[in-house]
Amino acid sequence: MTSAAPILNQEVSRIDQVFEKQRRASREKPYPSYQERIDALNKIDKILMENQDEICKAVNADYGNRSHQETKLLEVAQMVSSVAYHKKHLKAWMKPEKRHVGISFLGAKNRVIPQPKGVVGVVSPWNYPLGLAIGPAIAALAAGNRVIVKMAANSQNLCRLLDKLVSAEFSDDQFAVIPGVRASAFTDRPWDHFVFTGSPATGKVVMETASKYLTPVTLELGGKSPTIVAKDYDLRIAAERLLFGKFVNCGQTCTAPDYLFLPRGAADEFIKHAKDVLNERYGTADSPDFTSLIDDTAFQRITDTVEDATRKGAKSVQLVAKGQPNAESRKFPPTVVLDVKEDMLIMRDEIFGPLLPIKLYDSLDEVINYINAGERPLALYLFTNDKQTEDKVLFNTLSGGVSINDTLLHVAQHDMPFGGVGNSGMGHYHGKEGFLEFSKIRPVFKQAKKSGILMLAPPYGERFDKMMKLMLKFRL
Incomplete structure (x- = not known):
């Protein structure tokens, strides 16, 4: 009989290995293509559609009793339709957006590009174990990130199933679900973004840990x-x-x-x-x-x-x-x-x-x-x-x-x-806001062939004073 400690140590070792794989992959290939992201979403759709009964049985086993119909209604159907929604809008969301250029920078161009943050960690609770694990993952993968999920101790039947299903479709350097890892071993590392769903008290601990690495967090914390x-x-x-x-x-x-x-x-x-x-x-x-x-x-x-x-x-x-x-x-x-x-x-x-x-x-x-x-x-x-x-x-x-x-x-x-807001959380996922949550909105300024700003370079004198007077007068 295998003791619990060696199993736990194996999972701690696995989270270290998978995290390093994803971190390296996110640096070597920081901007997955539209088609690669669509392929990832299609794999999640396949997992959900082809394994509905197994998923429902695992959730029921974790709960002691939760009807298959309730799991399909509350979680499976929601995640399937979420995948479809992201696929429909992804191309438009990925498109760089032109921004206004002030007259003082005539001839230059501005744009913002949504780019993946890198490696996203997701800690999901037991109450909606499929939706609160897969939902953030869908948004993060659509945004081009790598994702690792830690599920609750009360959801280990579903967690082991998802580990098997996800591992069959994804390489570890893109998406992984890891059973048995302790929260402290999972949380305390330099994630590029972190998602936590749970109590306000635990959310504060997560935020404090994330602050060591200046990791941005999305917290969904509940309340009355x-x-x-x-x-x-x-x-x-x-x-x-x-x-x-x-x-x-x-x-x-x-x-x-x-x-x-x-x-x-x-x-x-x-x-x-x-x-x-x-x-x-x-x-x-x-x-x-x-x-x-x-x-x-x-x-x-x-x-x-x-x-x-x-x-x-x-x-x-x-x-x-x-x-x-x-x-x-x-x-x-x-x-x-x-x-x-x-x-x-x-x-x-x-x-x-x-x-x-x-x-x-x-x-x-x-x-x-x-x-x-x-x-x-x-x-x-x-x-x-x-x-x-x-x-x-x-x-x-x-x-x-x-x-x-x-x-x-x-x-x-x-x-x-x-x-949420305040004690009930911070940040968003779902919709375009979820895509933006897991993206760095990167501003790009491209100067014109001739740079007007150099007319304001030293030595300062009469020309500078005249131009500055015009700029202030017309609020340029």
């Missing part, structure tokens, strides 16, 4: 994303839409609605609709369509969060008719929590599970002030058909992204950037 149902909006429709975003993947989504603002007096009606919706969708917490919590620690944390809230005066309401919390299957029924207070765990920490605390409000100003008093969230959700209400919320708050009259779906838009 508020959801607001305005007084004009139909509660049944709101329940149908926001509960899908909340309870898909058992609430283990960085952009999931974390807490809900309802107009005062609307809670009972909303809960009635919520029970109807979720009993139709799941019926029981034991439904195979309802995902398990990822591990025993997560199950215990959710259990403790509910107990803390009820002990301090909150009321929990289970939304499905059947099923109780089950430590063995790590299934915890969808639950709303009423009468919450700020000293409760449920209102202090990101929930990352099947609990939805409800807060009641009298005026929209109350809601805005509450949101602005906390850290800036990764997402904000608003249900309203009133444009004035929409504008008031949009222009008096700040979040990573927004969906109006639904949840999560702004993240699924390939033509819009995805990223």
Whole structure:
């Protein structure tokens, strides 16, 4: 029997070897052609399309239970369509862009060229193990970079599968997924760009490590994303839409609605609709369509969060008719929590599970002030058909992204950037912004045959004074 230590040492050695291969390749061939990038995207498409069932089985094994349909919907289909989007737009994105030349530099030319940064490291979490590993890789490869991915310890079935599939299609000097490597061994090296998805606390550690090498970072960090149902909006429709975003993947989504603002007096009606919706969708917490919590620690944390809230005066309401919390299957029924207070765990920490605390409000100003008093969230959700209400919320708050009259779906838009702000992260990927995130936008100035600037060279005198006077007068 092989011990864990030699395996770990092998993976540490492999990350060193692969990193050096990619770093050398990125310096020897710093600008892969359009066709080479398209070939890389086609290889990812092939991996995804030809191995859907294997991918779903691996994710299910890592979770204990996550339906194949949910993995295909949330991850496989999204990544396939992301590849197609990047292929469609890549040629236009790669094209150098002409820029304006001031009259003082008459005859010269300006352009900016997006060029690959080099070697990109990606640390992905367990909650969307395929999408948050492959998604940044797609953007980075499209931008012409080399990529190495480290996946979470809770995703090792999928990680080993992706290692095998990626290694069969790519050389190590272009793209690799490496199982078993420790975060410290992976992070602490001179990456040309680094992507991390996880908690704000760990994000700060990653950023501190990256600062030793002045490595630029993209951080997607989550937080407590508020959801607001305005007084004009139909509660049944709101329940149908926001509960899908909340309870898909058992609430283990960085952009999931974390807490809900309802107009005062609307809670009972909303809960009635919520029970109807979720009993139709799941019926029981034991439904195979309802995902398990990822591990025993997560199950215990959710259990403790509910107990803390009820002990301090909150009321929990289970939304499905059947099923109780089950430590063995790590299934915890969808639950709303009423009468919450700020000293409760449920209102202090990101929930990352099947609990939805409800807060009641009298005026929209109350809601805005509450949101602005906390850290800036990764997402904000608003249900309203009133444009004035929409504008008031949009222009008096700040979040990573927004969906109006639904949840999560702004993240699924390939033509819009995805990223946080403040405590919820920095930088973007998805869309053209993702291509630019992984590119050095290199400015190139080409002087004309004759250089006008030399007319301003020393020795300074009357000619210089006259020309400078004209330049300042006409703001040239």
